[in-house]
Amino acid sequence: MSPRQLAWRSRAARLSQSLADLVFVVLLAIAVVLAGWLVARHDQAWDLSGAGLNRLSEESEAVLAQVTGPLRIQVFVDPGRPLARSVARHLAPFRQALPDLILEYRDPRLFPEEARAAGVTRIGEMRVEYQGRGETVTELSEAAVTAAIRQLVGGSLDAPRWIAVIEGHGERSLAGGEGRDLDRFARALRERGYRLRPLDLALEGAVPENADLVLLTAPAIAPFPGEVAHLIDYLDRGGRLLWLMDPDQATGLEPLAGYLGIATRPGVIVDVAAEELGLAGPGVAVIADYPDHPLTVGLTRASWMPGALALKTDVGPDWTLETALTTGPNSWNETGPLRGVLTPDAALGEQRGPLPVLLALSRPDPVGGADRQRVVVAGDGDFLSNVHLDAGHHRDLGIRIVHWLTAQDGRVAVARAAPTGPAIDLSTRERLLIGVGALAGAPALFLFVGLVVRWQRGRDDP
Structure with missing residues (x-):
């Protein structure tokens, strides 16, 4: 082959390679444009966290499934402030579930009339x-937003439910910030659409007719006999009751216990399983196994009740024991001081577990209603207190109890599990290495690969 032919073939090969490179670049640009077009019109997200922290709970998804029209959320914050970005992150799962969700930001300084x-x-x-109605959300959380949407969607399960909370005798406070109080639990109930009302029976004289549930915690001073009679009268009218006992509660509620057929064992529960969970003090009742009941279905983590009374399961003749939460076999009701080496002594009335710490009772409605009357009695109220609410399944268990008592079992949803893996804690050096790697390492790698390809092509050229 002549030199002229060789030169022509070399130029043709280079031209063919250049055309191939041009076609590749054009096709790559078209693919990028099409991918951007598809992403812009078909948004999709995946939650890769092990605990599902970036997706809505089943309860929220069930509420959103009832939304059939446009839903608008106005956020009263300056769109340029970091708080606006935090709100956007919290509402991102709602926007993913409702593509037609209208999200607007209003700076209250620029739109004071709208804010008012x-x-x-x-x-x-x-x-x-x-649909022409609105709810104001004062707390940035999934539960609060879901509760507002539930109220607007309506429905038989979503009608507001009133909880009368007995006060006036040193009971646990709904508004107090102390560790023993129920402020955080009350807030969780309000987020789910419940309305809570303090009730002093010495002043009111009776439980209101519109009360769907009465919450009774351990009094520090004995109530008057007439007040206990009002509670019994409420139960005679088919009322529902959540009674949180405590070992140090004042006397005076014996007639109510007799009405329900509730009796307790002496002392407080000591549980060997508490030490295995790393809980301080021996006087803690641990609930590790849950019965198959709407109150507990889907619960897997252990819960515990500090200083709990052991309940007897011989309830009143009119009542049916629906289910009971019990401790494990390595527990007993300790009647002596909680110090030193503790062992059960049957001669002192100390009985080994399992010991019931929560009873769910029911009976036919005494006034002829279609639903059965329901009562829950717990041998401890600390598990719903401010200091213990986020431990174990306490919050979820408390909400399930209220749902069941108010005949809203359909709203009981399996709570997402808390993250169980170790937290990622990077040092300053590790953060620096990751940052430098992302900003310089990756581009340097692409440059190196490009140079190697270019060098290889140069070797292949004649």
Whole structure:
């Protein structure tokens, strides 16, 4: 082959390679444009966290499934502030579940009239509107937003439920910030659409007719006999009751216990399983195994009740024991001081577990209603207190109890499990290495690969 032919073939090969490179670049650009077009019109997200922290709970998804029209959320915050970005992150799962969700930001300093009309008093609060009705959300959480949407969607299960909370005798406070109080549990109930009302029977004289549930915690001073009679009268009318006992509660509630047929064992529960969970003090009742009941279905983590009374299962003749939460076999009701080496002594009335610490009772409605009357009695109220609410399944168990008592079993959802893996804690050096690697390492790698390809092509050229 002549030199002229060889030169022509070399130029043809280079031209063919250049055309191939050009076609590749054009096709790559078209693919990128098409991918961007598809992403813009078909948004999709995946939650890769082990605990499902970036997706909505089953309860929220069930509520959103009832939304059939446009839903609008107005966030009263300056769109340029970091708080607006935090709100956007919290609402991202809602936007993913409802593509037609209208999300608007309003700076209350620029739109004060709109903020006042929405009942907004603080920056960052939201107004949820649906079919001409609205609810103001004062807390940035999934539960609070879901509760507002539930109220707007309506339905038989979503009608507001009133809980009368007995006070006036040193009971646990709904508004107190002390560890023993129930402020955080009350807030969780309000987030789910419940309305809580303090009730002093010495002043009111009776439980209101519209009360769907009475919450009774351990009194520090004995109630008057007439007040206990009002509670019994409420139960005679088919009322529902959640009674949180305590070992140090005042006397005076014996007639109510007799009405229900509730009796307790002496002392407080000591449980060897508490030490295995790393809990301080021996006087803790551990609930590790849950019965197959709407109160507990899907619960897997252990819960515990500090200083709990052991209940007897011989309830009143009119009542049926629906289910009971019990301790394990390595527990007993300790009647002596909780110090030193503790062992059960049958001669002192100390009985080995399992010991019931929570009883769920029911009976036919005494006034002829279609639903059965329901009562829950717990041998401890600390598990729902401010200091213990987020431990174990305490929050979820408390909400399930209230749902079951108010005949809203359909709203009981399996709570997402808390993260069980170790937290990632990077040092300053590790963060620096990751940052430098992302900013310089990856581009340097691509450059190196490109140079190697270029060098290889140069070797192949004649």
